[in-house]
Amino acid sequence: MSQKFTGIVQFANGAAASNVTVHLFDADTLNEDDNLTVESGLSDEKGLFSLTYDKSRDLDFADIYRPYLQFSYTHHGKPHSYKVNLQPNQRVYGLPDMPPLKFIPATHGLQFVNRYPGYWIPFSVPSIPDIPSVNNIYGLCGGMLAASLDFLLADRQIPQRRRRPGRVTPLHRYLHQRQVDSLTRGSQIVRFVRWMSLPDPAVQLRTADELKKLLPNLDKGIPIPIGMVYISTKDTYQIWQNHQVLACSYVELEDGRLRILIYDPNFPRRNDIFVESWPDGNGGYLSVQRMGDKEKHTRGYFTMPYEPIVPPAILDDDTASDEKEKRS
Structure with a gap:
């Protein structure tokens, strides 16, 4: 029957x-x-x-x-x-698979800039055009990437606020926790230090290896956090001058360059932030980050782990604004 x-x-x-x-x-x-x-x-x-x-x-x-x-x-x-x-x-x-995702930085990325007053180790806002390096300004780049991706995977709209959350708000606590998560108990800090200590040719070779991991994931519609290595220990040991961004998709240009669309939390609400990479002739890849008509030299980059979580139900609480914190 x-x-x-x-x-x-x-x-x-x-x-x-x-x-x-x-x-x-x-x-x-x-x-x-x-x-x-x-x-x-x-x-x-x-x-x-x-x-x-x-x-x-x-x-x-x-x-x-x-x-x-x-x-x-x-x-x-x-x-x-x-x-x-x-x-x-x-x-x-x-099913064991994640659905294909289309992460549009201006839509799915958090709407406020990655710039918070006070101190937080180890990452601060990198020294890039239009964002001056200030010692008592810190960033939560890895946390903002993870949170944005959490919301997309949960099929929820990100908080639409354009003003950064105060320190004692639920949203800031969530971003702070996701920042800690992104560093995987400090192992990613060690990777940044190791890459900073390498000569440029070695960084370029490692970037080529990382592209072999990155591009297949982007082909599958899986956004991937990447660690941007801007500086060398020959110049400074300030690890916080490096950065974390989210690789969303890529195209191969006619000249063989790879143009990777990224969500950079230092530039919210923008879809014109890219990393471009091209062969250096010795098996490695040279790179530059482009922000509209500006650019920043990039020594190389590596893929970083991401484990999704369900975002807390209530996050956008303005009861503790930056001004209120200053008075307290």
Whole structure:
């Protein structure tokens, strides 16, 4: 007798997965698994699917009934298949993949500039055009990248405020925590120091290796945080003069240059911030960061880890503004 099974299929971040074909099988110990599907399911824009199956198809009394769902779908242009055991009271099933993301810096990046009064180690605002280097100004670049990506993955709109949050606000605490997370217990600080101590040719070679990791992810629609190495220990040991940005997408120009669109929290609400890289003729890559009609020499860059979290429900609290903090 035919039966119907209705469920929901989602990506790893909980977003609905559409156009996923669903079949129901019975695992067979000795022979090929039995396809019990009478009519396959196809998920809609909400991830909802319904299939028809018959337990008596290819009935084998020697087997224990072990049903599972098989999800077939196309992800980043390639066919994928995923199996999961059918549970009696479960209706929501998750795929192991994240959905393709299109991160638009002016839309998905935080709307205020990465510039906070006071002191925070180890990162400050880098010395770049239009943003002077001030010792008692710090930045939360890694935290702002992670938070922006958290919101996109959670399918939530970022806070629309254009004024930086005060120190005692929930938003600042969240950004501070994500900044700490981005440094992975200090291991990323060590990477910055190591890259700063290398000669330029070695940095360029390492950048070429990092591009081999970065570009396939961008091809899949996965934004990746990158550590921007601006300075050398020959000039200064001020590690905070380096930076963290989010690589969003890229194009290859006619002259062979790679132009990588980035979200730079020092330049909010802009889609004209890029990193350009090109071969140095010795296996490495030279680089420059472009901010509209300005540019900044970049020694190299490396990919950085990112672990998503669900943003707190309430963040945009203005009860403690910068002015209030100054008076307290």
